[in-house]
Amino acid sequence: EPEVTQTPSHQVTQMGQEVILRCVPISNHLYFYWYRQILGQKVEFLVSFYNNEISEKSEIFDDQFSVERPDGSNFTLKIRSTKLEDSAMYFCASGGTDYEQYFGPGTRLTVT
Amino acid sequence: AQKITQTQPGMFVQEKEAVTLDCTYDTSDQSYGLFWYKQPSSGEMIFLIYQGSYDEQNATEGRYSLNFQKARKSANLVISASQLGDSAMYFCAMRARPTGSARQLTFGSGTQLTVLP
Numbered sequence: 286e287p288e289v290t291q292t293p294s295h296q297v298t299q300m301g302q303e304v305i306l307r308c309v310p311i312s313n314h315l316y317f318y319w320y321r322q323i324l325g326q327k328v329e330f331l332v333s334f335y336n337n338e339i340s341e342k343s344e345i346f347d348d349q350f351s352v353e354r355p356d357g358s359n360f361t362l363k364i365r366s367t368k369l370e371d372s373a374m375y376f377c378a379s380g381g382t383d384y385e386q387y388f389g390p391g392t393r394l395t396v397t
Numbered sequence: 398a399q400k401i402t403q404t405q406p407g408m409f410v411q412e413k414e415a416v417t418l419d420c421t422y423d424t425s426d427q428s429y430g431l432f433w434y435k436q437p438s439s440g441e442m443i444f445l446i447y448q449g450s451y452d453e454q455n456a457t458e459g460r461y462s463l464n465f466q467k468a469r470k471s472a473n474l475v476i477s478a479s480q481l482g483d484s485a486m487y488f489c490a491m492r493a494r495p496t497g498s499a500r501q502l503t504f505g506s507g508t509q510l511t512v513l514p
Binding site: 327329330333334341343378380383389390393 | 440443506
């Protein structure tokens, strides 16, 4: 069964460094999302992407964040200058229609 | 704006029994979708079931069913014949009306379900 994959599974970085989190959505899906979950808290929406542009973004998704779909398979989230409070699990999700969202296994980001 | 409320931070159920996880929501949209996800201790988010606001019948997927009461704005998840592997955090989520673009999910705070042998 096709699934969303994310790399790396765990990333440790120093405050102020740039990180790129990678996602490979399910093939033929058109809708893409990033969420994050700080340890022990609820899942929070960051950004959604469709038709090669951002559809929605939350207040969390400030100028430090960006997304790209550089080719037909990858969907990346970049954090330019990481802060301690960016430590969280980051989930990518994709959907073949606008009413489904299948999540990847997540990337645990630890900022020290 | 949408809001999801899950009032049960933790629930216990005996193996093989049924359990209901509560979810209430608030939205001004006439058309919306409701989702349930399971998050085991390993951390991944597993899609369980979806209910559209205009679906006439309650959604079912195997041992999962959604008790959708639109007038009460509730979308409770019912798990029948609980198994030890059902022990996990369960999140209710909603999405506003579809517009053809990618719409965000708003999540509740979750319910930690523990199935007892």
